[in-house]
Amino acid sequence: MKALVFEYNIPKYLLTGALARKWPRILTTDLAPARVREIEEPRLPGPEWVKIRPRLSGFCGSDLSIVLCRESLTLAPFASYPFVIGHEVCGEVAEVGEEVKGFRPGDRVTVMPMLGCPQRGIHPPCEMCAQGRFQLCENFTEGNLPAGMFAGSTAEIPGYISEVGLAHVSQLYLVPDGVSDENAVLTEPFATTLHMVLGNRLQPGETVLVFGCGVMGLCTIAALRALHPDVRILAAEIDPFHSRLAREMGAEEVIRPGGKEFYRKVAELTGAKMHTPLLVDPLLIGGVDRVFDAVGNTQTVHASLRILKNGGFYNLLGIGEPKRIDWTPVWLKELTLRGIYGYQVEEWEGERTHTFALALRLFAEGKVDLSRLVTHRFRLEEYPRALEVALNKGKHQAIKVTFMP
Template identity: 45%
Template sequence: MEAIQYTKSIPRYLAMRYLGKRWRSLYTSPFSCTRLVDIPEPQLPTPEWVKVRTRLSGICGSDLATITAKGSPYFSPFTSTPFVLGHEIVGEIAEIGDAVEGFSVGTRVVIEPALSCPVRGISPPCSQCRNQRFANCENIIKGDISEGVQTGYCRDTGGGWSQYVLAHQSQLHLVPDGISDETAVLLEPFACALHGVLKIPSNRTATICVIGGGTIGLLTVAALRVLGHRNRISIFAKYPHQQQLARELGADDVLSPNSDRYAAFCELTGAKSYQPELGQQVLLGGVDVTFDCIGSSVTIDDALRFTRAGGEVILVGMPGVPKNVDWTSIWYKQLRVTGAYTYGLETHNGEQVHTFTLGMRLLQKMKSHLRPLVSTLFPLRDYKRAIQTALNTGKTATVKTAFDLR
C-alpha cells in the first residue's frame, strides 16, 4: 500500500532543522526524513484490533513539527521508526478481529490516537489509564505494540497518511450518519480544544483571549461558544481568512499579532502598558483567561503578559523549547499556568464524559458549522504539495489541509 513514512536519520534531521528555514523545499525533497513509500498492509496484532481503511486524514501542527524538525525532542523516546504519519483519522472498518464487539466491517469511525494500557493489552493498567487519562499512559513503551505515544508515531499501528491503519477497539468512535467526513476528521483537534476550554468553569463571566488563528485557535473559539460561554472573546489571528472564520465562529474582537499588538490589546481591554528599560512591554490589567494555541516563545510570553493578576493561562498549542520567555509575570501576577495536552475524562454539566464522546455530541449539535475549516484536500501522491500548503497557510488561505483517500 502507499504511505507517507518518516524514517529516522540524524543527518537528514539536522538538514531539516538548520537548512529548512532558508530552503523550505527541503522539507519535501529527497533529503527529507519523510517520503512516499510502498509498504505491506499492517496486520492485526491481537484479535481485539481492527484494520481501518482511511477516508480522510488531517495534517496537524505536530506532524509539521516532525517533518521540519522544529519540535522538541521530548517525545523522541516514545516513538518507533519508521512510522507512518497521521493521527487525525476518519475511515471505515475493513477487517475486524475475532474478539471485537460492537463494530462491523464498513462502519465509519474516528480513531482516538492515544496508545494506552488497554490498547497495549496491559493489565492491570497504570494509574493514569485507571483514571481514564489515556493520553498520559505510563506504559507507552510496553505491551503488544512498539513504542509510541500515539497512532502516527508507532511503527506497528501505521498512521492515517496511508490506505490502511490499525486501531484497537477501545480507540474507535462511531461517526453518525449526519456527520460528513470533513467534519468528522476535525474531531481529534476539536477534542484538544475542548480539553483546554473545559479547564475553566462555563459559568464564569471571564474575559478571554485566544492567541492563534489556526485550527486549534479557531476550534477553541467554537468550543467556548458551543459550551455556552457568553464571555467576551478576543483572538489574535494573523491572516484575513483566519480573521473571517474567527468572527463566524463567535469571536467578538479580532486582533492582528503585529508589532502594534500591545497597543491594540490595551485599547481593547483597558490594560495599562509600561515600557521597561529592556525587553517587551509590561501590562497591568488584562484578560481573565488566555489560551495560547500556538506555543511559540513569543506567544507564551505574550500570554503571560496579557493575563491579569490572578488570572489563568492555558497552554493548548504544542510548545517546543521556548527562548526569551520572561517568567516574572507568573511569579509577580500569581498566574495559574495549565497545560492542556490532547484529551481525557471531563466533567461537563455534572457528567463525567470522555472528550471524544462529548466532542462528537457537539459536532452533531453544530452540524456543518465547522466544515469550512477543512478547505483543501489532496491525494497521497500529491503529498509534497499538501505539506507545502499546510506550511504556508497565509499564502494558500487554508486552515486544515487533509489527505483524501476515498
C-alpha cells in the first residue's frame, strides 16, 4: 500500500531541517526523511483492532513540522520509527478483529488517535487515563505497542495519510449520517479547540482574542460561537483571506498584528489603558479577558501577555518555538498560562462526554459547519503539490490540506 512514511535518520533529519525553508524541493528528494512510498499493509495487532480505509485525511500543522524536520526534539522519546504520518481522518472500517463490538466493515468513522493505556493493554490504567484524560497518559512508551502518543507517530500503528490505517475499537466514533466527510475529518482539530474552550469556563460578556486564523484559530472561533454565543471575539491575523473567513465565522474585528498600532487597536476595542514604556512594546491595563494563541511563536506569546487584562488567561495551543519572552506581565497582572493538548472526557451541561462525541454532536445538530475549511484535496501521488500548497497557504487561499488516499 502507499503511505506517507517518516524514517528517523539523524544526518537526513538535520540536513532537511536546515535546508527545507530555503530549498523546499529537498522535501521530495531521497534526502527527506518523510516520503510517500510503498509499504506492506499492516496486520491487526490484536482482536480489538480494526483496519481503516481513509476517505479523507487531514495534513496537520504538526505533520508539516515533522516533514520539515522542525519538530521539537523534546518529543523524540514519545515516538517510534518508521511511522506513517496522519492523525485526522474520516474513513471506512475495512476489517474488524474478532472481539470488536459495535462496528462493522463499511461503517463511516473518525478516530480519536491517542494511544494511551486502553489501547496499550495496560490494566489498571494510569492516573490520567483513569480520569478520561487519555492525551496526558503517562504510559505512551509502555505496554504492548511501540512508543508513541498517537496513531501517526507510532511504528506498527500506521496513521491515516495512507491507503490503510489501524485503530483500536476504543478510538472509533461513528460519523452520523448528516455529517459530511469534510466536517468529520476536522473532528480531531475541532475537538482540540473545543477542549481548550471548555477548560476556560467563560463568563457571558467576556472579550477574548484568537491569535492566528488558520485551521486551529478558525476552529477556535467556531467552538466559541457554538458554546458561548454571548462572548465577544476579536482575532489577530495578517493574511487577508484568513481574516475574511474569521470575520464570516464570528470574529467581530480582525486586527493586524505587529507594531504599536496593534496594541492601540486592542486598547480602543476593549477600553483599556495603554502604557508606553521606553524602548519596549506597549502594555495594556484592562485588555482582553483571554487569549487563545493558535500560533505560539515569540511574537504572539509576547503580544498576548501584554494585551491581557489583570488576572487574564493565556492559552497556548500553537506549536511555535517561542524564545526570549519578557515574562514581566505574567506576575505584574497575575496571568494564568495554560497549555492545550488534545481532548478528553469533558464536563458539559452537567454531562460527561468525550470531546470527540461533543464535536460530532455539534456537527450533526448543524451548530457548527467547518466543511468550507477543507480547501484542498490531493491523491497521495500528488504529495509534492500538496506540500507546496501547505507551505504557501496564503498564496493558495488554503486552510486545511487533505489527502484522498
